[in-house]
Amino acid sequence: MQRIQWFKWLSLVLYGIPMLLVLVFPFIVMVSTSFKTLEEVSQIPPTFIPRNPTLENYREVWNIIPLADHFRNSFLLGVGETFLIMVLGVPAAYALARFRFAGRQPYLIFLLVTQMFPAIVVVLGVFRVVVALGLLNNLAVVATTAASFSLAFCIWLLVGYFSAIPPEIEEAAMMDGDSRLGAMIKMTLPLSWPGLVAVGVFAFMDGWNEFLFSLTFISNDEMMPLTVGLFRFISRFQIQWHHLMTGSLLATIVAVALFMTVQDKLTRGMLAISEK
Amino acid sequence: MSVVVCKELVKRFGATVAVDHVNVEIQDGEFMVFVGPSGCGKTTTLRMIGGLETVTSGDIFIDGVRVNNLAPRHRDIAMVFQNYALYPHYKVFDNIAYPLRLRKRPKAEIEERVNTVARMLGVQHLLDRWPRQLSGGERQRVALGRAIVRNPKLYLMDEPLSNLDAKLRVQMRREIIHLQRNLGTTTIYVTHDQVEAMTMGDRIMVMRAGKVQQIGAPEVLYNHPANLFVAQFIGSPAMNAFKGRLETDDGKIVVATEFGRFPVGDPLVARLKPDRSPTLGAREVICGIRPEDITLDDAPVTPASPQAQVDLVEGLGADAYVSLTIGGTTLIARTPADCPPAENQLVTIHLNPNKLHLFDPITEETLLALP
Numbered sequence: 030m031q032r033i034q035w036f037k038w039l040s041l042v043l044y045g046i047p048m049l050l051v052l053v054f055p056f057i058v059m060v061s062t063s064f065k066t067l068e069e070v071s072q073i074p075p076t077f078i079p080r081n082p083t084l085e086n087y088r089e090v091w092n093i094i095p096l097a098d099h100f101r102n103s104f105l106l107g108v109g110e111t112f113l114i115m116v117l118g119v120p121a122a123y124a125l126a127r128f129r130f131a132g133r134q135p136y137l138i139f140l141l142v143t144q145m146f147p148a149i150v151v152v153l154g155v156f157r158v159v160v161a162l163g164l165l166n167n168l169a170v171v172a173t174t175a176a177s178f179s180l181a182f183c184i185w186l187l188v189g190y191f192s193a194i195p196p197e198i199e200e201a202a203m204m205d206g207d208s209r210l211g212a213m214i215k216m217t218l219p220l221s222w223p224g225l226v227a228v229g230v231f232a233f234m235d236g237w238n239e240f241l242f243s244l245t246f247i248s249n250d251e252m253m254p255l256t257v258g259l260f261r262f263i264s265r266f267q268i269q270w271h272h273l274m275t276g277s278l279l280a281t282i283v284a285v286a287l288f289m290t291v292q293d294k295l296t297r298g299m300l301a302i303s304e305k
Numbered sequence: 306m307s308v309v310v311c312k313e314l315v316k317r318f319g320a321t322v323a324v325d326h327v328n329v330e331i332q333d334g335e336f337m338v339f340v341g342p343s344g345c346g347k348t349t350t351l352r353m354i355g356g357l358e359t360v361t362s363g364d365i366f367i368d369g370v371r372v373n374n375l376a377p378r379h380r381d382i383a384m385v386f387q388n389y390a391l392y393p394h395y396k397v398f399d400n401i402a403y404p405l406r407l408r409k410r411p412k413a414e415i416e417e418r419v420n421t422v423a424r425m426l427g428v429q430h431l432l433d434r435w436p437r438q439l440s441g442g443e444r445q446r447v448a449l450g451r452a453i454v455r456n457p458k459l460y461l462m463d464e465p466l467s468n469l470d471a472k473l474r475v476q477m478r479r480e481i482i483h484l485q486r487n488l489g490t491t492t493i494y495v496t497h498d499q500v501e502a503m504t505m506g507d508r509i510m511v512m513r514a515g516k517v518q519q520i521g522a523p524e525v526l527y528n529h530p531a532n533l534f535v536a537q538f539i540g541s542p543a544m545n546a547f548k549g550r551l552e553t554d555d556g557k558i559v560v561a562t563e564f565g566r567f568p569v570g571d572p573l574v575a576r577l578k579p580d581r582s583p584t585l586g587a588r589e590v591i592c593g594i595r596p597e598d599i600t601l602d603d604a605p606v607t608p609a610s611p612q613a614q615v616d617l618v619e620g621l622g623a624d625a626y627v628s629l630t631i632g633g634t635t636l637i638a639r640t641p642a643d644c645p646p647a648e649n650q651l652v653t654i655h656l657n658p659n660k661l662h663l664f665d666p667i668t669e670e671t672l673l674a675l676p
Contacts, residue, residue, distance in 0.1 A: 197390035200357050203377040204384040204461075205451065206407035219394050 059281075062274035063087070070270045086275040093272065098251045099258040100283060102168060103237050106254050109172030110236030111229050114183045117176075118228065122187030123213060127196065137188070140181040148178055148241055156245050166249040171242045179235045183228045190224025191217060230288070237284060255280045307368040307458040307491055308333050309354060314363035316349050316515075323349045325515035326363070331493060336485050338506030339495045341538070346515040347495045348463055354493065355461050356380050367458060378407075383452035384461040387468060389444045391436040391451075397423075398432040401450045408455065422450045425484075442473045449481070453488065460485075460492040466501065478505060499539050503527070511535050529676070533669040536593050536662055542626055544662065545599070545636045549592040551663070560592050560661065564632035565611030567592075570659035576673045577663070590672065593662035596626065596639035601646055602653040610653045618645045629654065 057077070062070055064082040090096060125133060155174055164170045194217050202212035218225065240256040247253050259276040262269040309331040316324040324346040331337045339347035352358040354365055356377035365372050372380050383404070391400050398419055399406075405415045423429040426446040436444060445465060452460055465481070466474045482505055485492050496502055502509045503523045511518040511526065511534075519531040523539075530536035530544075537543040549560040551569070558569045602610075613631035625645040627638045631654065638654070646652050663672040 195388065195390065197386045197388055198392060200377075201384065201386060201390035201451075202392070202403070203357070204355060204382060205404040206378045208376065208378060211407075216392060 056281075059274045059278050062270055063278045065271055067269070067271050086271045087279075090272050090275045090279070094258050094261065094276070095250055096258070096276070096279070099253055099255040100280075102252060103239075103254040103256070103280070105168050106172050106175070106239050106243070107233040107236035109169065110176045110179070110239070111232040113172060113176035114180055114228065114232040115225075118180055118183045118187055119218070119225075122184045123191055123217065125184065126188045126191035127199075137185075140184055143178075143181045152241060152245050155242075159246055164246075166247050166252045168247075168252060168254075171239060171246055171254075172236060174242045174246075175236060175239045176232070179232060183232060186228050186231075187221070187224060190221040194220045234284075308366075309459060309491065309493070310364075310366040311350070311354070312364045312366070314350065314353065314365065315361045316346070316353060316358060317361045322515050324353070327512075327515075327517050329510055329517065329520060331491060334489045334491055336482075336492045336494065336505060336507045338502040338509045339493065339512060340497065340499060340502035340506075340509055341512035341518075343497055344514075345512040347497075347510075347512050350512070351461050351463055351493055351495045354459075355382055355384050380459075381457050382459045382461055383455065383457040385445075385448050385452050385463065385465045387464040389436075389448040389468075391444055391447055393436055395436075396432070397428065397434050397436065397439070397447050400436065400447055401432075401454050404451060404455045418454055419450075422454045425453075426450050426480075441469050442477065445469060445477060449484070453484065456488075457490070460490055462492065462494045464496055465494075467496070467498070474501075481505065500541065503539065509539075511538060513538075525675075529671070529673070530593075530662065531671055533591060533593065533664045536664070536671075540595060542596050542637045542639070544593045544595050546591055546593045546664075547634050547636075548666065549590050551588045551590055560590065560663075561587075562592065562632075562634075564613075564634060567656045567661070568658045569661055569663075570657075572659055572676070573661060573663070573673060576676060578672055578674050589666050591664040591666050591669065593664065594636075594656050594660065596637045598657040598660035599636060599638035600655045600657070601627065601629075601638055601640060602655065603646070603650075604653065612651050613654050615646045615648050615650045615652060618648055620645065 061077055061079060063086055064079045064084070065076075066081065066083060066085075069076060069080060125137060159165060159167075159170055198216050198220070199209070199212040202216050203209060207215065237254075238256060239254060240260070243254050243257045244260065247257065250258075255276070259273055259280070262273040262276070309329075311327050311329045314324055314327040315322065327346075327350055329337075339350060341347050349358060353360050354367075356372070356375060360373050367380060367382075392403065395403065401419045401422060402415050405418060410418075419432070420429065423432055426449060428443060428446050428450060431439060431443060431447070436447065439447065445468075448465070462481075466477050469477060478501060481494075494501075494505060496505075503526075506523055508520060508522055509526055510520045513534055518538075519526060519535045521529075526535060526539050530539065533546060537546065547562055549562040549567075552559055552561045552566075554566065554568075558574050559566045560569060601613075611631060613629035613636065615627055616630055616635075617628040619626040619628075620642050623642055624639050625642045627640055627646060629636045629638060629652070636654070640646075664670065665672060
């Protein structure tokens with residue numbers, strides 16, 4: 030018992046704390062920079078605690094870029110991608126988990142292969158299609174394109190969750206008088222709630238963090254999400270570090286706050302299921 | 306209540322034939338048991354009747370209506386699964402109420418019916434629990450409750466007792482028999498346990514490798530098995546089987562084996578199928594005898610009487626199983642436990658001449674017609 034205690038402390042000191050510092054370091058820099066002036070940011074040696082803390086950056090960022098629009102657009106991308114992934118991914122994963130059909134295995138492998146292409150490879154081609162269709166500056170197009178890239182991964186995740194639910198539960202529901210769709214909605218979906226939540230969170234984050242397609246397909250200020258909006262603080266000759274970090278911090282805080290509000294609901298749902 | 310008919314029913318999974326031209330008619334109110342070793346197609350047949358498996362070819366009729374392409378929910382069948390398949394996210398009450406809710410019954414009726422069923426099965430104190438809080442036996446009762454809460458045409462039970470311990474299994478077996486008698490609903494019960502089949506079934510269908518071996522009442526299967534497989538599958542310990550030849554001794558038919566000649570009783574001779582009459586000459590057979598139809602004697606009746614050596618005596622309280630070796634063949638005899646022979650002792654064996662079973666050595670089909 031003693032020995033285990035001792036080992037726990039040693040591993041915490043040798044591994045846990047350094048690891049935490051590495052992970053948290055960028056956030057510390059982000060917070061600290063958001064309260065500095067541009068001069069102080071470029072000082073060498075750098076300061077951790079701002080010498081003259083200022084809230085000026087927050088006012089400036091708000092005035093320089095349409096921050097509210099950016100937040101709204103990022104949120105729409107997150108929600109839109111989550112919606113698309115759920116509507117398209119859940120039925121696809123359900124079919125792959127429940128039915129044995131010719132080509133099932135090759136299809137699963139094909140899905141995996143699509144994950145191996147970096148999005149940058151196709152962005153030019155997709156851009157030309159989007160231009161040809163006259164759909165530039167359209168958030169729905171960005172959400173759809175981004176979703177098409179994360180869909181394969183989400184289907185894989187969901188197939189695993191659905192396969193873990195015994196098919197007899199659905200069969201029992203069908204014998205009791207349910208249709209297959211009814212049995213899926215009332216049995217398999219609630220029972221794979223943790224999986225749906227995980228995939229939903231993943232899809233939302235993917236949309237919230239979407240950058241490449243937004244940068245390519247959107248030029249209108251009011252249509253830009255946060256990622257692209259903040260990117261404009263990086264110009265060819267100068268990086269507005271103080272503004273960039275302030276915007277990033279706000280984006281992070283909002284995302285975290287968003288998850289804290291839904292987290293309670295999500296974990297309660299997960300607990301109810303996992304106690305089975 | 307209803308009649309179920311399967312006609313030339315076939316199920317293929319790719320190249321494997323799981324169910325091979327099954328023909329069976331289940332009568333109204335009957336308790337029919339499908340029995341066989343694992344992989345024999347009994348569960349697949351049951352699932353086809355329930356609509357959970359598609360039919361490759363052949364027909365299923367319930368009350369004269371062809372149901373091949375009918376969804377399970379339109380067949381009005383209730384099913385009990387081996388692993389209970391309770392809904393983990395519903396409480397016991399809601400599990401039992403589920404079929405009624407789907408049928409949009411009024412709330413008061415649901416309440417009343419669930420309570421009635423719960424009382425019937427002795428689970429009324431569990432209605433507010435989650436399935437995960439129940440023991441195996443309690444879960445099985447809830448699963449039964451969910452099946453009987455509506456009055457379906459037919460019950461399907463897929464090895465419902467095999468996850469229970471031995472004692473509980475015997476108890477639940479009786480409860481299911483009582484339940485079925487009281488409700489009078491046609492029931493199809495799948496098991497691999499021949500004891501369950503013998504004790505529960507009005508009739509039994511024995512299957513092997515997708516094919517029906519025999520359909521009949523338990524005593525018919527036990528006393529008049531259609532082939533060697535049924536003979537050895539039904540009954541415990543299994544029927545003894547050994548090679549022999551039908552020959553004639555002074556006008557009497559006997560089975561000549563490597564360890565002795567045993568007379569064949571006149572009732573059996575009368576039942577020998579005509580085309581297989583041994584009068585044309587000696588005929589090879591496989592001879593079967595149940596353990597209880599072998600009697601043992603301490604002293605040889607004649608010097609020529611077949612003598613066997615006792616290898617092992619297994620006492621069961623009322624009976625004892627005696628393993629015997631005779632001329633390279635092992636036989637099991639069942640004797641009263643009060644005076645079993647000693648191990649390594651030599652005993653004389655007598656086979657009841659009217660209880661012999663004769664099978665063709667190639668087809669393994671019985672050579673005896675039903676009486």
